[in-house]
Amino acid sequence: MNVAGVPYRTIRLHADGWSVEVIDQSMLPHEFRLARLQTLGDVARAIADMVVRGAPLIGATAAYGMALALRDEASDAGLARAYAQLLATRPTAVNLRWALDEIRTATVQLPPAERVGAAYLRAGQICDDDVALCSAIGEHGKRIIEAIAQRKGSSPVNVLTHCNAGWLATVDWGTALAPVYKAHDAGIPVHVWAEETRPRNQGASLTAWELGQHGVPHHVIVDNAGGHLMQHGAVDLCLVGTDRTTATGDVCNKIGTYLKALAARDCQVPFYVCLPSPSIDWTIRDGVAEIPIEERGADEVRLMRGLGPDGKPTSVLITPPDSPVANPGFDVTPARLVTGLVTERGVCAASANGLAQLFSERASHK
Numbered sequence: 001m002n003v004a005g006v007p008y009r010t011i012r013l014h015a016d017g018w019s020v021e022v023i024d025q026s027m028l029p030h031e032f033r034l035a036r037l038q039t040l041g042d043v044a045r046a047i048a049d050m051v052v053r054g055a056p057l058i059g060a061t062a063a064y065g066m067a068l069a070l071r072d073e074a075s076d077a078g079l080a081r082a083y084a085q086l087l088a089t090r091p092t093a094v095n096l097r098w099a100l101d102e103i104r105t106a107t108v109q110l111p112p113a114e115r116v117g118a119a120y121l122r123a124g125q126i127c128d129d130d131v132a133l134c135s136a137i138g139e140h141g142k143r144i145i146e147a148i149a150q151r152k153g154s155s156p157v158n159v160l161t162h163c164n165a166g167w168l169a170t171v172d173w174g175t176a177l178a179p180v181y182k183a184h185d186a187g188i189p190v191h192v193w194a195e196e197t198r199p200r201n202q203g204a205s206l207t208a209w210e211l212g213q214h215g216v217p218h219h220v221i222v223d224n225a226g227g228h229l230m231q232h233g234a235v236d237l238c239l240v241g242t243d244r245t246t247a248t249g250d251v252c253n254k255i256g257t258y259l260k261a262l263a264a265r266d267c268q269v270p271f272y273v274c275l276p277s278p279s280i281d282w283t284i285r286d287g288v289a290e291i292p293i294e295e296r297g298a299d300e301v302r303l304m305r306g307l308g309p310d311g312k313p314t315s316v317l318i319t320p321p322d323s324p325v326a327n328p329g330f331d332v333t334p335a336r337l338v339t340g341l342v343t344e345r346g347v348c349a350a351s352a353n354g355l356a357q358l359f360s361e362r363a364s365h366k
């Protein structure tokens with residue numbers, strides 16, 4: 001997608017041909033800055049500190065992290081160490097484990113001298129594939145928006161989204177926002193309610209920024225406004241992404257998603273989850289019981305980050321300094337609250353049967 005008219009992906013190889021360049025998302029929306037990752041440690045920190053974030057992008061970055069690690073140590077022990085270090089960076093998004101497995105499979109049978117090249121090759125494919133998967137999700141999701149637009153006439157289709165599941169969360173296009181971009185580009189009037197997404201405000205800082213860059217009409221709302229807007233008919237459709245979806249269609253996504261699904265069900269607003277297949281964890285069936293939920297640091301809740309009156313980045317304390325804080329990063333929306341899953345292969349019911357119809361080769365392995 002474009003930044004000030006220039007096409008970017010969130011991750012690419014640096015011009016040197018071996019280090020990795022990413023958009024530093026910790027500085028957005030105030031500063032557009034690229035970061036250069038040169039070592040396994042750089043990549044592990046970038047994922048853990050959320051310089052890069054969003055399930056598909058975490059996977060893509062980790063894949064390149066394996067390639068960088070193998071440049072230093074291509075033995076079996078080096079491969080295993082890099083795999084373990086990267087896997088420990090963030091526990092919830094299954095794309096991380098998927099991408100690490102892809103690199104391990106592509107390299108482990110090779111002699112050490114051939115592993116680096118194979119890892120770079122597979123990491124590049126993972127990035128290119130992610131763009132294709134997200135573009136296909138966009139096409140399938142666009143049809144849902146188009147159908148609503150036909151019913152509404154000339155007034156815009158109002159989409160509510162939570163967190164950032166746009167192109168910044170992937171290599172390009174995004175998951176939940178891909179249908180929005182495809183619809184907008186096709187001339188279908190669309191407007192987005194971007195929930196701010198406490199505590200890290202991915203909606204306020206990232207979703208709003210990328211929609212603005214692409215010229216998509218939107219409003220930032222506080223997380224608690226979503227239910228009210230749905231009650232008053234101001235939301236036609238909820239579109240969210242996912243960090244891990246079970247083989248039965250339970251959807252884990254950024255904390256607060258579950259509450260929106262409950263409100264959407266009460267207000268009869270369709271609630272779709274957009275996901276590339278590497279976000280499906282075929283090994284589990286009960287999302288609430290089985291998905292590991294990341295608990296992040298207390299300062300994310302205690303402090304609000306932004307620009308100070310001098311225009312420089314600053315933090316302000318918003319809690320009593322001694323109040324204990326809990327900070328679960330994700331929640332699980334049970335499949336029964338999900339209208340449908342929008343995948344690269346089409347839209348299906350959020351159920352084992354629905355997923356099996358689209359991904360028979362995976363589902364039959366269970």
Ligand code: MRU
Nearest residue numbers: 053054055165169175241242254
């Ligand atoms: O903690 P984050 O910012 O990595 O969480 C991101 C999300 O929850 C997204 O909605 C999810 O990764 C789906 S994105 C394509």
